[in-house]
Amino acid sequence: MARPSAAPKITTGIEHATALKKVNPKPADWSQYKCSEYLHFNKHSFYDPELQMASHRVAQPTNKKPDVAPSFKKA
Numbered sequence: 922m923a924r925p926s927a928a929p930k931i932t933t934g935i936e937h938a939t940a941l942k943k944v945n946p947k948p949a950d951w952s953q954y955k956c957s958e959y960l961h962f963n964k965h966s967f968y969d970p971e972l973q974m975a976s977h978r979v980a981q982p983t984n985k986k987p988d989v990a991p992s993f994k995k996a
Contacts, residue, residue, distance in 0.1 A: 951960055982988050 951957070954960065
């Protein structure tokens, strides 16, 4: 006999989406949504800013070139 799960009983986004379709079958009007950028994500949305920031990041250490302590110019 299987033991009941100790995890809390919660719903997923899929259940919420199907319940919303039953209550309101017509598509939502997103023109009044305050943050339209949220609706335009795709699978590369996180990766695009990472590429833009890559040129501003500090280079990672490598075994080909040892770390060098920074030098400061005295005024």
